[in-house]
Amino acid sequence: MPNLKISLPLLVLVVLHNAAPTHSATATSFIESSCRVTRYPALCVHSLSAYATSIRQSSRQLTQTALSVSLNKSRLAAAFVSNLAKGGAVRGLEYQALKDCIENMGDTVDRLRQSVKELRDLRRTAGGDLLWHLSNVQTWVSAALTDETTCLDGFASRRLDGQVKAVIRRKITLVAQVTSNALALVNHFADKKH
Ligand SMILES: *[C@@H]1O[C@H](CO)[C@@H](O)[C@H](O)[C@H]1NC(C)=O
Numbered sequence: 001m002p003n004l005k006i007s008l009p010l011l012v013l014v015v016l017h018n019a020a021p022t023h024s025a026t027a028t029s030f031i032e033s034s035c036r037v038t039r040y041p042a043l044c045v046h047s048l049s050a051y052a053t054s055i056r057q058s059s060r061q062l063t064q065t066a067l068s069v070s071l072n073k074s075r076l077a078a079a080f081v082s083n084l085a086k087g088g089a090v091r092g093l094e095y096q097a098l099k100d101c102i103e104n105m106g107d108t109v110d111r112l113r114q115s116v117k118e119l120r121d122l123r124r125t126a127g128g129d130l131l132w133h134l135s136n137v138q139t140w141v142s143a144a145l146t147d148e149t150t151c152l153d154g155f156a157s158r159r160l161d162g163q164v165k166a167v168i169r170r171k172i173t174l175v176a177q178v179t180s181n182a183l184a185l186v187n188h189f190a191d192k193k194h
Helices: 004-016 026-038 041-055 059-086 092-124 127-154 162-193
Strands: none
Touching: 026 041, 026 059, 026 162, 041 059, 041 162, 059 092, 059 127, 059 162, 092 127, 092 162, 127 162
């Protein structure tokens, strides 16, 4: 039952997250209006509002934070799938899908880490250079989303059954939604710079 082991820390995280102090109305409404370009706006607001104080009304900071949230969630998910494989409880077809997923999630983490770094290094860049770096970020985040979707597809088969499939699909779906939101914010940021 890997399920139970992970639920408790997750619950604690959720509780801590919700207990974060409320932030200025302006910063929060900036996040809300920015999140309208995403596919999962409620999740977008939920995952970014804890950082309202540092985001203030900066699109760059908002984009940077969204990428960082996505990276951190991918890291947790990557660690989770690796641990599942180590337990020895997963066998057969599911083990094969799990091994592929571990590879996909490793690639996702690499690409998102690169993206966070690229955007952070952009602070002193402007003009054509900025657009070039931004287009790298767009490419990498988009590839990260593809990796996550590939993991999900690997667990879509009806021949796979049971808890492992359910728990992986739930976790990776959430990561993919957060990454999809980050990509929309990166794209929007890049459009504004054009
Ligand atoms: C992501 O994790 C890093 C390292 O643990 C941390 O410094 C950073 O604040 C986290 N980012 C967000 C948005 O929580």
